[in-house]
Amino acid sequence: MKAPQRLQPLIDEGLVDAVVRQLMSGKEAMVYVVRCGDETRCAKVYKEADKRGFRQAVDYTENRRVKNSREARAMAKGTRFGRKVTEAIWQSAEVDALYRLAAAGVRVPAPHDFFEGVLLMDLVTDADGDAAPRLSDVDFSPQEALRHHAGLLREVVRMLCAGIVHGDLSEFNVLLAEDGPVVIDLPQAVDAAGNNHAQRMLLRDVGNLRDFFGRFAPALLRTRYGEEIWHLYERGMLRPETELTGRFEPDTRPVDLREVLREVNDARMEEATARRLRVRTPRQ
Ligand SMILES: Nc1ncnc2c1ncn2[C@@H]1O[C@H](COP(=O)(O)OP(=O)(O)OP(=O)(O)O)[C@@H](O)[C@H]1O
Ligand SMILES: [Mg+2]
DSSP states (O other), X not given: OOOOGGGHHHHHTTSOSEEEEEEEEOSSEEEEEEEETTEEEEEEEEOOGGGOOSTTSHHHHTTOOOSSHHHHHHHHHTOHHHHHHHHHHHHHHHHHHHHHHHHTTOOOOOEEEEETTEEEEEOOBOTTSSBOOBGGGOOOOXXXXXXXXXXXXXXXXXXXXXXXXXXXXXXXXXXXXXXXXEEOOOTTOEETTTOTTHHHXXXXXXXXXXXXXXXXXXXXXXXXXXXXXXXXXXXXXXXXXXXXXXXOOOOOSOOOXXXXXHHHHHHHHHHHXXXXXHHHSOOO
């Protein structure tokens, strides 16, 4: 097909040889199948901010890093420069998350390049080599549903161990590749430790998986994996290989106040010692 204007810079740069076809036009991006040398890849072209949906909401962008205070001020004021910065952060968040997650062994499409607002990544394919369907387009037997649900929980745990909550995980953002589910669509991914909404988002992500696969395997509807995962994560006890049970008993025992105060005091003393050491260290 004739190359859309937004892909022309990648062709000029030699990153893309030809555009095969348009795959999708989502709420936030247009997605194309492209040829890069011998490879068939996927190009995600982000739409302009004002043509986009809801996800750039405050919840998601909280604690995203900016380079300097000029950028922060411009973003707060909503100047044109500020909007451009916000935009760039939004787009690069997906690229950053993909690189980090791929490195952590999470099943995401491998990223290849990010140029002029276009993300080049692996095309996720089915057994025929065609673009893979979304989970929402597939029917599952109860056994398959249980297997894929368990597999995707592993991916969620692996993501969390890498410090990331997807934030929009559902049957619409998981593709069924020949060798199993692959997680996509991460511009809203949040930092698990630094974002106050991370817990709520993780519970919602895991709840979406439960509700979807629960249609095929109703026993899943009684599970509480989200709470279990977050509970272990908060206590520093979550590992990619942690066995999960799906059960979760909220701890309703009364709080041991003396123990809590002791912890607070310890932390204070550690901080004071650290401060003294810093003061003593001579400046370079
Ligand atoms: N790497 C990929 N391989 C194959 N297909 C892909 C890939 N990335 C995206 N797609 C297809 O493009 C669609 C839109 O991609 P994505 O979800 O990342 O963008 P979006 O604009 O957020 O879309 P939506 O608003 O529909 O969620 C996906 O549902 C999927 O069908
Ligand atoms: Mg999507």
